[in-house]
Amino acid sequence: MTIAFTFPGQGSQTVGMGKGLADAFPEAKAVFEEVDEALGQKLSEVMWDGPEEVLTLTANAQPALMAVSLATMRVLEAKGLDLKSAVAYVAGHSLGEYSALAAAGSLDVATTARLLRVRGDAMQNAVPVGAGAMAALLGLDFDVAAEVAQEAAQGEVCQAANDNAPGQVVVSGHLAAVERAVEIAKAKGARRAVMLPVSAPFHCALMAPAADAMSKALANADIKSPAVPLVANVLAAPITDPGEIRSKLVEQVTGTVRWRESVSWLAGNGVDTFVEVGTGKVLTGMVRRIHKEATGLVVNTPEDIDALMEKIVG
Structure with missing residues (x-):
């Protein structure tokens, strides 16, 4: 079994996401508290209590989805997961790429939350509403x-x-x-x-102002080599060099999310099990359409976590 961890993008958010993890595991609760502190906002309250239209705002949805993915990762790690030995690659859909990098130790959680807040605001403000x-x-x-x-x-x-x-x-x-x-x-x-x-036309040339904002924000971010390679959206190929990660995250704002090709690359390089870490199962559905022989697993509840650890550790 060769595993890739995948991390969902915008659209997977739902009111209540992550609450079960926070209630069950102190490691998960600590991630939500860290994100709240980094943003100077009780984002966790919006995530758990809504209203939905506030959670769906790009500037909130992006760090919120990352928080659930990283809370899930921290619980898996507390239960004995060693990413480097258990997982061959990470990949994320759009904002999920930031979650993937944080999961692989390339970015810390607080930095990732702040970067996604900048990204969300910049993407929303790049184009007038309705244009x-x-x-x-x-x-x-x-x-x-x-x-x-x-x-x-x-x-x-x-x-x-x-x-x-x-x-x-x-x-x-x-x-x-x-x-x-x-x-x-x-x-x-x-x-x-x-x-x-x-709320905006993402991943096209109209996002150029947001790419400029991310270029400035990422220039000052501490980015380390990930524990396992990231299959990048704009390349559909693996990268590990911090400088290349930085430049590809900027390109990603205006570039095509090459998810079909990314999954095909992973499958062609031995990955047979795709584990979606976080909220929803959008990516798992896509994986099954791209590579019918693949095993797709979703990990977003305490029960899912136990089932995955049983598979990996036995």
């Missing part, structure tokens, strides 16, 4: 979806933002261009093409 949009094009391969985006741009920004799984591509850009992409995709045989309820 940008994202849409899911279902049933089209990535190359066709990229052609649709190019055809729809017409002098505006429209690009393939997330290559999530076969036939599941998200495009991002100016509102009118993304609306054109939806119509073009339907004409090209998309099974469905729908606008997404997002």
